[in-house]
Amino acid sequence: MSTYDTAREQYAALGVDTEVALDRLSKIPVSIHCWQGDDVGGFESSDGELGSGLAVTGNYPGKARTPDELRQDLEKALSLIPGHHRLNLHAIYLESDTPVERDAIETRHFQGWIDWCKANKLGLDFNPSCFSHPKADDGFTLSSADDGIRQFWIDHCKASRAIANDMGEQLGSKAVTNIWVPDGYKDTPADRMAPRQRLKASLDEILSSPTPHNIDAVESKLFGIGSEAFVVGSHEFYMGYAMEKQIALCLDAGHFHPTEVISEKISSCLLYVPELLLHVSRGVRWDSDHVVTLNDELLAITREIVANKIEDRVHVGLDFFDASINRVAAWTIGVRNTLRGLLIGLLEPTDKLRAAELDGDYTTRLALQEEAKTFPIGAVWDEFCKRNDSPVGPAWLDEIGTYERDVLSNRS
Ligand SMILES: C[C@H](O)[C@H](O)[C@@H](O)C(=O)CO
Numbered sequence: 250m251s252t253y254d255t256a257r258e259q260y261a262a263l264g265v266d267t268e269v270a271l272d273r274l275s276k277i278p279v280s281i282h283c284w285q286g287d288d289v290g291g292f293e294s295s296d297g298e299l300g301s302g303l304a305v306t307g308n309y310p311g312k313a314r315t316p317d318e319l320r321q322d323l324e325k326a327l328s329l330i331p332g333h334h335r336l337n338l339h340a341i342y343l344e345s346d347t348p349v350e351r352d353a354i355e356t357r358h359f360q361g362w363i364d365w366c367k368a369n370k371l372g373l374d375f376n377p378s379c380f381s382h383p384k385a386d387d388g389f390t391l392s393s394a395d396d397g398i399r400q401f402w403i404d405h406c407k408a409s410r411a412i413a414n415d416m417g418e419q420l421g422s423k424a425v426t427n428i429w430v431p432d433g434y435k436d437t438p439a440d441r442m443a444p445r446q447r448l449k450a451s452l453d454e455i456l457s458s459p460t461p462h463n464i465d466a467v468e469s470k471l472f473g474i475g476s477e478a479f480v481v482g483s484h485e486f487y488m489g490y491a492m493e494k495q496i497a498l499c500l501d502a503g504h505f506h507p508t509e510v511i512s513e514k515i516s517s518c519l520l521y522v523p524e525l526l527l528h529v530s531r532g533v534r535w536d537s538d539h540v541v542t543l544n545d546e547l548l549a550i551t552r553e554i555v556a557n558k559i560e561d562r563v564h565v566g567l568d569f570f571d572a573s574i575n576r577v578a579a580w581t582i583g584v585r586n587t588l589r590g591l592l593i594g595l596l597e598p599t600d601k602l603r604a605a606e607l608d609g610d611y612t613t614r615l616a617l618q619e620e621a622k623t624f625p626i627g628a629v630w631d632e633f634c635k636r637n638d639s640p641v642g643p644a645w646l647d648e649i650g651t652y653e654r655d656v657l658s659n660r661s
């Protein structure tokens with residue numbers, strides 16, 4: 250009898266069908282963020298200076314310098330990650346021989362990515378890039394008091410939505426377009442209302458045209474570097490906006506107060522907005538973007554999705570960037586952990602826990618929650634990897650070592 254068969258029997262005794270869990274897991278895509286591969290640099294110019302309150306620390310060798318290198322690295326990561334997933338692309342990852350201003354981007358600048366996604370059976374999500382640009386240097390984009398600057402970013406976001414719509418149409422799978430802007434003040438504002446009125450008006454203009462192959466999402470943030478005192482796009486702002494417009498709300502795990510968790514927000518938000526986009530990340534002190542580990546909050550997030558059977562309304566995306574470790578390994582660790590978290594949720598005896606809860610039998614609820622933690626989760630995860638032709642256990646790390654030696658170390 251294989252270790253998986255033994256595990257299957259143990260779970261069956263708990264009322265959990267591991268085959269159902271494996272089948273459901275295979276249908277949940279994770280949107281893999283391109284920006285872990287090159288420290289959010291993009292391909293607009295060779296310097297690709299990061300700004301607008303975003304920061305990447307570390308200097309690990311082998312960063313992707315071109316779209317082809319980034320795709321090569323993504324292919325390596327995807328070969329180490331079980332399941333069928335999506336790519337999440339920022340607008341600064343365009344391909345063009347000549348400079349293209351952000352308000353002039355077109356689908357043709359992303360056709361290489363679309364074709365690559367088609368060839369690799371990946372869905373594609375998109376983001377306007379309202380940061381790291383001279384017109385974002387004074388800290389404001391869509392809420393700028395300068396009409397010219399505000400219009401520039403409105404036009405960039407409009408162009409991004411149209412491109413995402415084409416991506417969704419070409420790939421036969423709706424693209425999620427997420428709008429995040431860094432707008433805010435380092436110190437106490439004299440006027441909190443006017444920037445929010447301007448951001449609302451800008452968003453209204455951006456979202457005014459129909460995009461049937463695109464899903465709109467908006468992302469809040471508590472603070473950024475240089476916007477410590479005030480962020481225009483706060484949680485309340487976007488929660489209200491997403492409710493009013495009935496669009497998706499993006500919850501980034503690193504964008505809230507340190508003791509506030511997005512796992513707790515999912516069930517409430519979904520009573521009022523049709524869909525959620527998650528930016529699965531890990532906040533550590535001031536940084537919101539550490540590589541996702543299999544910690545309590547990841548388990549709580551993934552458990553909420555599968556226990557409530559809301560995987561069709563929750564788009565799972567990743568958002569971290571670490572330049573101090575091998576970047577292909579960072580993707581692999583983060584996506585494998587997210588999938589592992591989802592699987593652990595799927596292996597929970599949810600029906601039994603909920604029945605105990607309704608009976609007021611909190612003893613059974615707590616006892617089963619704790620017993621489930623040491624059930625043979627690893628055997629079921631290994632089976633998922635095997636069935637998806639993905640490395641079992643830490644074997645993938647050897648492949649990273651070979652890739653680093655043969656490919657990454659040749660990049661100067
Ligand atoms: C690249 C950024 O991380 C991303 O656009 C945004 O989602 C964010 O989280 C900014 O802090």
Ligand SMILES: [Mn+2]
Pocket residue numbers: 429468501528568
């Ligand atoms: Mn984010």
